[in-house]
Amino acid sequence: MGDNKLPLVLPSAPVGESESLQELIGDCRRMAEHWKAPVAKKPDTVPPASLHGITVPAASAHVVSGMPDYGD
Numbered sequence: 568m569g570d571n572k573l574p575l576v577l578p579s580a581p582v583g584e585s586e587s588l589q590e591l592i593g594d595c596r597r598m599a600e601h602w603k604a605p606v607a608k609k610p611d612t613v614p615p616a617s618l619h620g621i622t623v624p625a626a627s628a629h630v631v632s633g634m635p636d637y638g639d
Contacts, residue, residue, distance in 0.1 A: 623631050
């Protein structure tokens with residue numbers, strides 16, 4: 568088998584010491600080139616007349632019932 572080890576990335580702040588926001592942003596910018604995301608496909612539009620309501624799972628009903636537009 569080949570040597571497929573990932574490169575070691577060390578934190579910019581010592582262990583136990585929190586990073587500043589600027590350090591975190593810098594770390595993210597350096598790593599961004601390694602994270603490739605597929606181009607998002609635009610969802611198909613649906614005419615409002617074709618929507619006939621929603622079904623809310625029983626486990627999530629408490630969330631919807633707490634919204635003034637949908638509860639009661």
